[in-house]
Amino acid sequence: MAGLFRALFLIGLIVPLAAAAAEREWQGSAGAGARFQVDVARTATEWQALWRKIGQEPPPPPNFAEGEIAAAIVLGTRSTGGYRIELTLGARIDGVQLVEWEERPPAGPATQALTAPYAVRGFDVGAELAIAFQRRGGDRTLIVPEGEFRRITARTNATTKALDEQERRIQHLQDNLRTLEDKLRRIESAVGVPPIRPH
Incomplete structure (x- = not known):
């Protein structure tokens, strides 16, 4: 009898799920x-x-x-x-x-x-x-579809904008690094310290 109730319970779950699908x-x-x-x-x-x-x-x-x-x-x-x-x-x-x-x-x-x-x-x-x-x-x-094309275009534009911003930040960091390297060379030259070479 318990098996019958279990089967009916499962059927009760499956039928609404199938209807929802x-x-x-x-x-x-x-x-x-x-x-x-x-x-x-x-x-x-x-x-x-x-x-x-x-x-x-x-x-x-x-x-x-x-x-x-x-x-x-x-x-x-x-x-x-x-x-x-x-x-x-x-x-x-x-x-x-x-x-x-x-x-x-x-x-x-x-x-x-x-x-x-x-x-x-x-x-x-x-x-x-x-x-x-x-x-x-x-x-x-x-x-x-047209609406989805606009969605893809907006996403592409946002990605391009984010990549451009990241490229600007990288360029800014590279410029700062070059400025620091130039300052270091001037200090080394003024003090008479031989340049440090990376190994």
């Missing part, structure tokens, strides 16, 4: 627009805008306050139904988190109608990483 991913075949597009939402306002672009009513948003983002892709027009899109996290490269996507064609008979498959998925990546999309297999071109 399922609520982080949304797929459909009636996305707006005939062209391919990607997008990222980091706030409730961006979440609303993302779903307007897709042409669907937005479900409750992910927990953006906890560093979760929503990655979205619309494949564009397809001649049949049954397409699915798989979104997964790829590598992290220099402050950019890759979201890999894979288009899954219909496995069997499919509705003969024009569709625009879309997928939206929430990921816990933190607020500091920019997002870029990359197709899994085949063409590995990076696709960066």
Whole structure:
């Protein structure tokens, strides 16, 4: 009997966890627009805008306050139904988190109608990483949504500014070192002490 209660307890834990995971991913075949597009939402306002672009009513948003983002892709027009899109996290490269996507064609008979498959998925990546999309297999071109491009540009500019500041400090230290060496040589010359040579 204890084993049965333990099993029921575990099932009680697993089912809500599975439901929570399922609520982080949304797929459909009636996305707006005939062209391919990607997008990222980091706030409730961006979440609303993302779903307007897709042409669907937005479900409750992910927990953006906890560093979760929503990655979205619309494949564009397809001649049949049954397409699915798989979104997964790829590598992290220099402050950019890759979201890999894979288009899954219909496995069997499919509705003969024009569709625009879309997928939206929430990921816990933190607020500091920019997002870029990359197709899994085949063409590995990076696709960066406009908002994420601005984020990468701002990060690059901040890094460049920090490196420039560090270079100025190093130059200042080198100038001070040369000044001290010159003073030391003048003192040695005035006192008649032979120059000290490093070993």
